[in-house]
Amino acid sequence: MSQDLYDLLGVSRDADAETIKKAYRKMARRLHPDVNPDPETQEQFKEVSRAYEVLSDPQKRAAYDRGGDPFGGVGGFGQGAGFSFTDIMDAFFGGAAASAGRGPRPRVRRGQDALIRVEVDLAEAAFGVDRELKVDTAVVCTTCHGDGAAPGSRPVPCETCRGAGEVAHVQRSFLGEVRTLRPCAACRGFGSIIPEPCRECSGDGRVRSRRTLTVKIPAGVDTGTRIQLTEQGEVGPGGGPAGDLYVEITVAPHPTFTRNGNDLHCTVTVPMTAAALGTTLTLPTLEADVEQGADSGVETSFELEIRPGTQSGADRVLKGRGVPGLRGGRGDLVVSVVVETPTALDPRQEELLRELAAIRGEEDPTGQVRPASKSVFGRLRDAFNPH
Numbered sequence: 001m002s003q004d005l006y007d008l009l010g011v012s013r014d015a016d017a018e019t020i021k022k023a024y025r026k027m028a029r030r031l032h033p034d035v036n037p038d039p040e041t042q043e044q045f046k047e048v049s050r051a052y053e054v055l056s057d058p059q060k061r062a063a064y065d066r067g068g069d070p071f072g073g074v075g076g077f078g079q080g081a082g083f084s085f086t087d088i089m090d091a092f093f094g095g096a097a098a099s100a101g102r103g104p105r106p107r108v109r110r111g112q113d114a115l116i117r118v119e120v121d122l123a124e125a126a127f128g129v130d131r132e133l134k135v136d137t138a139v140v141c142t143t144c145h146g147d148g149a150a151p152g153s154r155p156v157p158c159e160t161c162r163g164a165g166e167v168a169h170v171q172r173s174f175l176g177e178v179r180t181l182r183p184c185a186a187c188r189g190f191g192s193i194i195p196e197p198c199r200e201c202s203g204d205g206r207v208r209s210r211r212t213l214t215v216k217i218p219a220g221v222d223t224g225t226r227i228q229l230t231e232q233g234e235v236g237p238g239g240g241p242a243g244d245l246y247v248e249i250t251v252a253p254h255p256t257f258t259r260n261g262n263d264l265h266c267t268v269t270v271p272m273t274a275a276a277l278g279t280t281l282t283l284p285t286l287e288a289d290v291e292q293g294a295d296s297g298v299e300t301s302f303e304l305e306i307r308p309g310t311q312s313g314a315d316r317v318l319k320g321r322g323v324p325g326l327r328g329g330r331g332d333l334v335v336s337v338v339v340e341t342p343t344a345l346d347p348r349q350e351e352l353l354r355e356l357a358a359i360r361g362e363e364d365p366t367g368q369v370r371p372a373s374k375s376v377f378g379r380l381r382d383a384f385n386p387h
């Protein structure tokens with residue numbers, strides 16, 4: 001060590017013990033690895049700690065002042081780096097931080113959140129439904145009411161730590177006595193011992209139970225929506241407050257409608273003649289899936305006009321016949337029309353069609369080659385990239 005120890009601490013050679021201590025404390029605050037992990041600073045901290053180790057000890061300081069090797073045969077050389085910032089502060093402030101330890105670990109803690117999945121049909125997702133669910137969670141033990149002690153008994157303060165949950169370990173060092181607190185092994189840090197644990201819950205204060213819960217599923221939910229039910233999850237250890245219960249929704253496929261965000265899609269098939277001549281179709285609404293009172297006034301079906309000359313693949317967009325949004329509004333219903341070509345013609349039908357073809361000059365069609373139609377392509381794209 002080449003540098004002067006007084007210079008290292010920034011004190012004069014005649015500084016008293018208190019001044020030296022103050023100087024080191026100030027530097028320790030700034031340089032300790034817990035505060036400043038930079039390697040260069042750590043090296044500086046070690047050197048400053050070595051200087052303090054010598055100058056804080058009257059005998060070592062005297063030897064150093066006489067020009068002796070201050071570190072000859074000294075144990076615990078540069079120990080300062082091995083203590084935490086808190087340890088050092090404790091040593092200086094008379095264990096102020098130590099006496100403000102964490103205290104006993106609470107036996108009563110908040111429980112964990114729980115998750116259950118529920119499948120609803122499309123109409124339930126769209127319009128909301130009340131659903132009864134069977135929920136398995138930890139609940140407060142009714143035998144001990146959560147404190148984990150058998151009836152007639154009660155938790156008693158731990159004798160080892162006197163209820164503190166922590167025991168002090170004192171280490172002697174050049175810093176003085178360094179107190180560190182560790183969880184009490186006898187009570188595992190709880191500060192109390194349950195001499196006679198409740199048999200029902202083995203002292204945990206909670207037991208598993210199945211209960212039935214009615215959950216209000218709001219209109220507009222979709223697959224992946226999670227409904228949060230505050231404090232309906234797992235009760236915590238020691239009968240602590242329950243975590244939350246999350247109900248995750250899965251929407252079952254519907255035989256008629258597919259859902260795309262808040263829009264519904266369906267496909268209707270019409271005979272070639274109807275597509276050519278025009279017609280009116282009666283289609284079911286999604287509301288038809290929900291049991292309605294006779295005079296509820298809810299439309300269970302609606303009429304869709306197929307205009308004369310409708311092509312296969314034509315989409316009809318019906319505003320506001322989709323799914324209500326969770327935040328209001330309502331999507332559209334998109335009806336795709338598929339024109340069905342007649343098959344298995346009897347002789348009479350064939351004769352009529354040939355006659356029609358002749359009148360329309362279509363007996364020998366050439367067929368036009370052109371790019372894939374926009375609507376077919378668009379629907380394929382939508383099918384692969386639902387938005």
Ligand code: ZN
Nearest residue numbers: 141144198201
């Ligand atoms: Zn119990």
